[in-house]
Amino acid sequence: RRSAVMAAVPLLVQLSPAPAAEEKAILKLQAYFQSARRSGGGECTVRFGPRLGTFWVQFSEERDRKSVESRPKHTLELGAECVEIVILTGEGDLGKNQVTAEASASSSNVSATYSNISATYNDISASSSNIFLTVSATLNTSMFTEDQREKITIMCPNLKRERNPGMDGSEKLTGDFTDIEKVYHYFEDILSGKDPNHDFSHSECKNGLKDENGLNTEEINEFTVVTPLYEYFNHTRKEEIKELWEKFGACLRIKGYDEENTLIYLSSDKSPEKLKAASDFFIKTFQETTKDLTQKEVPITNSHTLEEKIRKLNERFRNLLVKEEGNQLLLRGPRSEILAARKFLAEEGENSQAEKNMKISSERYKYRNGIEVDASVFKLLEKILNKEIENINHKFDTLVEIKEGSYGQKVVIFRSKPKTSDMSSHATESFINAFQSACAMLRKKIISVKLSEDQKKILNTLRNAREFEDLNVKLWKNEDKLIVSGLPDDLCAAEKYLKGILNIEDSAHTKNSTPLSSNLSSQEATGASKKSSVRQKNKLSSEGQTQAKAEENKEDKCPICMDRITNKETLEKCKHAFCKVCIDKAMTYKRACPVCNSICGVLTGNQPDGTMSVKKHDFSLPGYPRCGTIQIEYSMKGGIQTKSHPNPGQHYKPAFRTAYLPDNEEGREILQLLRRAFNQKLIFTVGQSRTTGKQNVITWNDIHHKTSIDGGPDHFGYPDPSYLQRVRSELKAKGIE
Missing domain, CATH: 3.30.70 (Alpha-Beta Plaits)
Incomplete structure (x- = not known):
């Protein structure tokens, strides 16, 4: 009580030498002077003094102060240093009025300041919790009893109490802004001598009791309720508790509690009728809230x-x-x-x-030990692939290793750089797409000519010569035919070179075609491509593609059946032409051009039924400090698999997913693209989880989402500077741009 606290004259002490961390020293001093064995003191509080290194010690009992003064020497250990506590005699009486005035002024200032803060935050209460997601405070435990500290767990169930290892005699409290604000008012009232049975439910009730002398003109109704039930009620029915005050002028307070029961009471300075109405409202609401x-x-x-x-x-x-x-x-x-x-x-x-596929779980990824490709084909495509590999490494923070494999194969292995997120599986998938797109550009020239013996000798020498190797084509002979394969530009140069060195007339018959054998070894990449549906389309040599189209138009050959085109059908987007029967059949497997991989028409997936909703928040995502946050919620229904799913007739369970985007111009653009993808049933599919191996579940369909606010790529959160570019590429691969 205030009268007891101010009974003894305050003692002014000085630490010699002055400590660097006065906040820590004040806690140590308080613990020291409260120990009768160490200092001769007793119950007290310690405050900062008028000068650096000085402190006021306010004892509850005069005899404790005199006992401390009677001891010849006082010392205190601060870390590894032992400092002397010097009692500044003769300044205590002067300090009595000073401390009283300081304490009173401090209390008034704090109350006034906090009232202003509270008023301000009441005006913006809807957004305050978004400004401060988590607030931490350090509590001086020596100033309050364990019972007083325990009571805040009833007041704020989500408040986290932890021992503070860096400071003795303190606790770290962590919660939202509202929790910390309530706790502040509660402890402030205890220190100022007001009724400690603080209103935990509404800040305007905190001055309801008159004083600690029991002079109370309010009407009171008491209730004993089960502690866990009250804890739940207090957490979930804040609006109803607020209504008690606004409608009936009644405050809900805690008088006492233990683990099993809590004694609460309603108090009101209004009429008894109002209090009865408030009690009836509370009883009805409490019973309805806690019955099930x-x-x-x-x-x-x-x-x-x-x-x-x-x-x-x-x-x-x-x-x-x-x-x-x-x-x-x-x-x-x-x-x-x-x-x-x-x-x-x-x-x-x-x-x-x-989602540990922000590494696609590299440990379980099919090509974690590398992808094998035909060495001779890789050689033909090396100019294009080197540029693609450079882009892939830059995009996914990877390093590539290319080594010789068995049976004429090359092994391409992508590994993550040290101390970066493991995106090697993404890099490998991107390489597979690039390799297949490049293979589609390969062409074959057949030169029909009967070679003389001298020409055959020249040809045998030529095939092992360095000059021909630099032409970057593959050459072989089949009866009276010379067959050359490579990229269009390289083929033209090789044809001229061959005709010149072999002295072949321009009248020799030349036939163009597309080599069917150019692919990944054992069809691995083709299988991977089918499994992963349509991946991002890589930018390949536009010059080569243009020339390839010109060659096709000139010869009028279907790239699929390699015969003359019948019932010609030209794709609108890329202008490649095919037989109608051929392209219709190809589109049943993949709605993309077989030559350049461009998406054709509107791609529709096999996503289950569900909803996509959007919320916006004021808080920022790591890496995007100047904008708010877009929260996307997907609620996908369970059902039975159809013929477009892996196991028709089998059930799959519902799924709920939450994802986040920055609320800036680019984030809003991505949101609109995701809406289109969702409407085209491309966001989810039903199948096997890539990492858990679980069958018949709703999974992401190769359009990656950030499902956490923070934690970086390893925890599917922000910051991740390249994420928006990556997801834009993934959407583009589905024809969404």
Whole structure:
């Protein structure tokens, strides 16, 4: 009580030498002077003094002060240093009025300042929780009893209390802004001598009791309720508690509690009729709120994302109390809410696991040991592929190793750079697409000519000569035909060179065609391409493509059947021409041009039914400090697989996914592209999880989403500077641009 605190004359002490960290020293001093054995003192508080290195010690009892003064020497250990505590005699009486004035002024200033802050934040209460997602404060535990500190866990169930290892006699409190604000008012009232049974539910009730002498003109109704039920009520029914004050002028307070029961009371300075109406309203609301409550404990699998999980659950499930309890996540609420929350957590966990494909789980990735390609084909495409590999390494922070394999193969291995996110699987997939697109550009020339013996000798010498190797084509002889394969530009140069060195007349018959044998070894990449549907289209040599088109038009050959085109059909986007029968059949496998891989028409996927909704928040994502956040929520329904799914007739479960984009111009553009992709049923598919191996589940369909706010690429969050470019490329590969 204030009268007891001010009974003794304050003692002014000085530390010699003055400490560098006065905040830590004040806690040490308080612990020292409260120890009768060490200092001769007793119950006291310590405040900063008038000069650097000085402190006021305010004892509750005069005898404790005199006992301290009677001791000849006082010392204090601060870290590795032992400092002397010097009592500045003769300044205590002077300090008595000074400390009293300072304490009073400080209390008034704090109250006035905080009233202004509270008023300001009440005006913007809807956005304050978005400004400060998490607030931490350090509590001086020596100033409050354990019971007083324990009471705040009833007041704020989501408030986290931790021992502060860096400072003795302190606790770290972590919660949202509202929690810290409530705790501040609660402890402020205790220090100022007001009734410690602070109103935990509404800030305007905090001055309801008159004083500590029991002179109370308010009407009071008391209730004993089960502690966990009140904890839930206080967390989920803030609007109803606010209504008690606004409609009935009644405040809800805690008088006492233990683990089983909490004694609460309603107080009002209005009429008894108002208090009765408030009591009836409270009883009815409390009973309706708590009648079907149950609770479940969920094991915590990843403590690093725990706070984010609690925040997501609190945002999504308004009728649920979620808090950390030991090594469990406690869910308290209606059974339906708990079931939905557990399903959400399970889906989040699977999503998190499956998304470890921001490495596509490189350990389980099919081509983690490299992709094998035909060495002779790789040689023909080397000029194009070297440029593609350079772009891939830059885009995915990878390094490439190309080594000789068995049976005329080359092995191409992408590895992540040290201390970067493992995107090697993405790099490999991108290389597969680039290699296949480049292979589609390969052409073959057949020169029909009967060679003399001298020409045959020249040809045999030529095939091993350095000059011909530099032409970058493949040459072989079949009866009276010379066959040359390579890129269009290289073929033209090689044909001129051959005719010149072999002295072949221009009248020799030359035939163009597309080589069918150019592909990845064992059709590995083709299989990978089918499995991954349409990947991003890489920019290849436009000059080569232009010449290839000219050659095709001139010869009027179908690139699929290699025969003369019948019932010609030209693709609108890339202008490549095919037989109608051939291209119709090709489109049943993949709606893309077989030559250049351009998407044809509107691509439609086999995504299950569901909804896509969007929310906007004021807080920023890491890496995008000057804009808000777009939150995308996908709610996909369960169902039965159709013939377009891997296992027709089998069931698949619902799925819920949350993703985030920066609320800037580029983020809003990506959002619109994602909407189009969702409407075209391209975001999700049904199949096997890439990482868990689980069958018949709803999975992402190669358009990657950021499912966490932070944590970087390893945790599917921000910052990730190249993410928006990557997802734009993935959408473009689906024809969404």
